[in-house]
Amino acid sequence: MSKLVLARILQGIPVLLIVVTATFFLVRAAPGGPFDAERSLPAEVVKNLEKRYNLDAPVLHQYVDYLGNLVRGDFGPSFRYPNRSVTELIRTGMPITFELAFYAIVVAVVVGVMSGLIAAVRPNSLQDYLPMSLAMTGICLPAFLLGPILVLIFGIWLEWLPVSGWGYSPGDKILPSVTLGSAYAAYIARLTRAGMLEVLSQDFIRTARAKGLSMPGVVFRHALRGGLAPVVAFSGPAVAGLLTGSFVVETIFQIPGLGRFYVQAAFNRDYTMIMGTTILLSCLIVILNIVVDILAVWMNPRLRKVR
Amino acid sequence: MHRWLSRRGCTIRIIGAANNWRYLAPNCVGIIIIVFTLSGCDLGPTNVEQGNLEQILHLGNGTEPQDLDPHIVTGVTEHNIISALLEGLVGENPETLEPVPGMAEYWVVSADGREYTFFIRDQAKWSNGDPVTAQDFAWSWQRMLSPALAAEYAYQLYPIKNARAFNKGEIQSFSEVGVKAVDDKTLEVLLEHPTPYFLSLLAHYSTFPVHPPTILRFGEMDERGSAWTRPGNFVSNGPFKLKSWRLNYIIEVEKNAHYWDAETVKLAGIRFYPIDNIQTEERMFRTGALHATSTTPSEKIEVYQSKSPHLISISPYLGTYFYRFNVTRPPLDDPRVRLALSLTVDRQAIIDSVTKGGQIPAYSFTPPNTQGYFPPKSPVSYDLEHGRALLAEAGFSEGQGFPELELLYNTSDGHRRIAEAIQQMWKKGLGIDVRLVNTDWKVYLSRTNQLDYDISRAGWIGDYPDPNTFLDMMLSDGGNNRTGWRNNDYDELIERAATLTNQKERYQAFEQAEMILDREAPLLPIYTYTRVALRDPSVKNWFPNILDHHPYKYVYLQSD
Numbered sequence: 001m002s003k004l005v006l007a008r009i010l011q012g013i014p015v016l017l018i019v020v021t022a023t024f025f026l027v028r029a030a031p032g033g034p035f036d037a038e039r040s041l042p043a044e045v046v047k048n049l050e051k052r053y054n055l056d057a058p059v060l061h062q063y064v065d066y067l068g069n070l071v072r073g074d075f076g077p078s079f080r081y082p083n084r085s086v087t088e089l090i091r092t093g094m095p096i097t098f099e100l101a102f103y104a105i106v107v108a109v110v111v112g113v114m115s116g117l118i119a120a121v122r123p124n125s126l127q128d129y130l131p132m133s134l135a136m137t138g139i140c141l142p143a144f145l146l147g148p149i150l151v152l153i154f155g156i157w158l159e160w161l162p163v164s165g166w167g168y169s170p171g172d173k174i175l176p177s178v179t180l181g182s183a184y185a186a187y188i189a190r191l192t193r194a195g196m197l198e199v200l201s202q203d204f205i206r207t208a209r210a211k212g213l214s215m216p217g218v219v220f221r222h223a224l225r226g227g228l229a230p231v232v233a234f235s236g237p238a239v240a241g242l243l244t245g246s247f248v249v250e251t252i253f254q255i256p257g258l259g260r261f262y263v264q265a266a267f268n269r270d271y272t273m274i275m276g277t278t279i280l281l282s283c284l285i286v287i288l289n290i291v292v293d294i295l296a297v298w299m300n301p302r303l304r305k306v307r
Numbered sequence: 308m309h310r311w312l313s314r315r316g317c318t319i320r321i322i323g324a325a326n327n328w329r330y331l332a333p334n335c336v337g338i339i340i341i342v343f344t345l346s347g348c349d350l351g352p353t354n355v356e357q358g359n360l361e362q363i364l365h366l367g368n369g370t371e372p373q374d375l376d377p378h379i380v381t382g383v384t385e386h387n388i389i390s391a392l393l394e395g396l397v398g399e400n401p402e403t404l405e406p407v408p409g410m411a412e413y414w415v416v417s418a419d420g421r422e423y424t425f426f427i428r429d430q431a432k433w434s435n436g437d438p439v440t441a442q443d444f445a446w447s448w449q450r451m452l453s454p455a456l457a458a459e460y461a462y463q464l465y466p467i468k469n470a471r472a473f474n475k476g477e478i479q480s481f482s483e484v485g486v487k488a489v490d491d492k493t494l495e496v497l498l499e500h501p502t503p504y505f506l507s508l509l510a511h512y513s514t515f516p517v518h519p520p521t522i523l524r525f526g527e528m529d530e531r532g533s534a535w536t537r538p539g540n541f542v543s544n545g546p547f548k549l550k551s552w553r554l555n556y557i558i559e560v561e562k563n564a565h566y567w568d569a570e571t572v573k574l575a576g577i578r579f580y581p582i583d584n585i586q587t588e589e590r591m592f593r594t595g596a597l598h599a600t601s602t603t604p605s606e607k608i609e610v611y612q613s614k615s616p617h618l619i620s621i622s623p624y625l626g627t628y629f630y631r632f633n634v635t636r637p638p639l640d641d642p643r644v645r646l647a648l649s650l651t652v653d654r655q656a657i658i659d660s661v662t663k664g665g666q667i668p669a670y671s672f673t674p675p676n677t678q679g680y681f682p683p684k685s686p687v688s689y690d691l692e693h694g695r696a697l698l699a700e701a702g703f704s705e706g707q708g709f710p711e712l713e714l715l716y717n718t719s720d721g722h723r724r725i726a727e728a729i730q731q732m733w734k735k736g737l738g739i740d741v742r743l744v745n746t747d748w749k750v751y752l753s754r755t756n757q758l759d760y761d762i763s764r765a766g767w768i769g770d771y772p773d774p775n776t777f778l779d780m781m782l783s784d785g786g787n788n789r790t791g792w793r794n795n796d797y798d799e800l801i802e803r804a805a806t807l808t809n810q811k812e813r814y815q816a817f818e819q820a821e822m823i824l825d826r827e828a829p830l831l832p833i834y835t836y837t838r839v840a841l842r843d844p845s846v847k848n849w850f851p852n853i854l855d856h857h858p859y860k861y862v863y864l865q866s867d
Contacts, residue, residue: 084554
């Protein structure tokens with residue numbers, strides 16, 4: 001097991017290095033620079049700015065400098081927000097995005113697994129079709145549509161919940177979490193249903209039943225662990241997706257998370273910020289994949305033997 | 308139940324279990340929690356209701372400000388906040404924008420219009436109680452012009468003698484620049500040329516003072532991005548002081564008791580919300596989270612106008628929406644072709660059915676009534692016949708042989724809809740094809756800068772209320788010309804206008820220049836901007852004006 005973990009971590013390092021290098025050169029190759037604006041600046045001002053941010057050095061030189069700083073944990077100053085360092089921007093936005101993603105994953109797992117179970121116990125009946133069609137709708141409805149619909153119903157018509165904000169008024173975290181979580185809830189519902197159907201048809205379930213175990217006992221003690229394997233495999237990329245994909249929800253609900261910075265940085269050609277967020281998110285994806293691999297092995301003893 | 312089991316196997320039995328309360332319990336608990344949470348949500352009074360009681364103004368304010376350093380930032384969102392925190396030598400009349408005394412109690416201008424002497428009022432204080440001095444201004448302008456600070460708006464001070472040379476690093480000593488603090492309360496400024504709009508420039512945040520000891524406490528004079536603009540550090544001299552700043556969420560300012568005119572200030576504070584998404588902003592306004600928005604989604608304008616006209620306000624804005632022609636590329640190097648294209652655009656139709664914001668059709672570049680200046684009658688109007696005739700004269704009768712041109716715009720729904728309308732108008736009116744190309748903002752900027760386009764969408768917002776802020780854009784070597792168009796007569800007129808002190812003569816020079824621009828048509832003006840904003844009726848003393856500036860010291864809240 002520890003060998004597996006170590007191998008995975010070592011595999012992650014070159015991946016990160018490739019990501020850093022590719023991003024570094026790609027953002028600089030993209031047309032337009034961080035200081036291009038509607039009003040073009042006098043040449044002398046541009047010169048002053050480039051000198052200030054080390055952009056007048058050869059690109060390779062900049063790259064080496066950047067890697068040097070990176071090793072020391074310094075992401076540099078943001079070009080767009082001159083009085084903030086990239087580290088500070090990330091430190092402010094990340095906890096909020098994490099919190100949002102956490103609630104969203106809770107929504108996704110609770111709703112998804114529940115409706116998947118409900119559907120799986122009676123396949124091809126109304127009890128199956130109803131949650132599954134809802135799930136299909138959930139997958140098809142993008143957040144930028146679902147969000148405003150929920151806001152319209154619960155925020156504007158019913159006046160139950162605030163239409164925006166994060167932690168400023170009671171209940172303002174509910175709509176964003178539901179919006180972000182629902183697409184994933186839908187996937188998880190379908191995966192749970194498929195997984196459960198497969199497990200429930202196996203011999204050991206019948207044995208457990210034959211020995212007199214109650215059905216809830218069978219489902220929760222024996223079937224669930226195997227039936228949720230596909231869900232666990234999916235959850236790693238899903239968490240990564242929640243973290244990187246929160247931009248739309250953050251924008252709709254006016255949440256000061258990392259997603260907004262990430263996307264704005266790309267539009268602003270805020271080189272250091274693009275690098276910082278990309279590195280952070282790639283690290284997360286690598287780590288999450290490792291965690292999922294470990295979980296999968298833990299949940300499925302057969303994988304252990306293969307290794 | 309058992310009978311079913313024997314018939315259908317074990318899956319049926321689980322349904323039995325589903326009827327079991329133990330199985331249903333988690334579901335029920337979840338539902339109960341949700342219902343309780345919802346019914347327990349007492350949303351309380353809205354921001355607007357609460358704000359009206361406490362005199363706290365809640366404003367939608369575009370994007371997150373880059374910084375609050377007046378010498379670093381360049382945007383409108385930053386203006387809105389900085390104008391609450393800092394005050395320059397002059398302020399603005401909230402209705403007419405005419406310069407009114409600010410930090411300077413009065414000033415004297417020499418007969419040749421080149422020397423200004425400002426007398427700073429005795430009561431002028433920083434928010435920590437320090438007096439505001441003439442040295443503070445001289446120091447602040449030296450900072451603004453220091454090459455190492457790399458201030459993007461440094462050119463706002465270029466009318467001052469030797470300011471440009473100092474900013475370029477050609478002269479090292481600031482004593483050669485035309486700014487001198489004679490004593491604590493007297494500031495002398497010498498200009499290169501008489502600049503009739505110089506006082507208006509002094510109402511722009513790039514010329515505002517900063518508190519030298521605070522800057523030096525957090526870094527060097529010319530250091531970009533030090534911590535001095537953080538809450539707790541920021542020392543201001545305007546009607547408000549900085550209270551809190553939550554990144555990408557809210558900036559709060561509160562009344563500054565040391566402000567010289569604190570008696571006039573009625574608001575206890577202002578909260579600025581950076582909201583990128585204009586739909587979100589509109590929803591927040593609708594639910595009473597905001598007193599006023601920075602803009603309005605165009606599809607909502609008609610709804611508000613018909614259902615709640617008291618909430619929407621449309622006012623002229625000092626800006627022009629236009630298209631640039633790349634005159635270095637045939638067939639756009641022929642003024643007849645450019646005029647033909649301009650003549651076939653039905654501006655009114657675009658305003659009525661696309662933008663819907665009550666914009667004013669534009670046939671000249673400078674907006675009408677820019678500080679009393681009206682552009683001369685343009686040869687351009689909506690005239691299909693004339694347009695067709697000109698195109699035929701240029702050798703493209705009925706559009707025959709006209710190459711397919713590319714119309715470049717930065718990705719946005721609004722720009723796309725206008726471009727599509729114009730594409731149709733040219734197709735129908737002239738029989739020519741135009742291909743629409745959209746790119747992201749930075750790519751668009753880089754392509755227009757390098758003249759890598761045929762026709763491109765553009766907008767220009769005036770920095771100060773004077774025709775010069777528009778017309779000097781088209782100088783042959785102007786960095787914002789971006790059309791390849793050069794005209795010596797035009798350059799001479801604009802440069803001559805800069806040396807004139809008589810406003811009438813100046814405007815005549817501008818009119819002549821504008822006539823050249825109309826005739827040569829390197830630009831295709833489409834409309835004069837309007838500001839379409841949603842505003843709660845409780846916001847008082849908020850006057851429409853062409854710069855959309857609303858000095859907060861006069862604003863107060865009162866529900867009817």
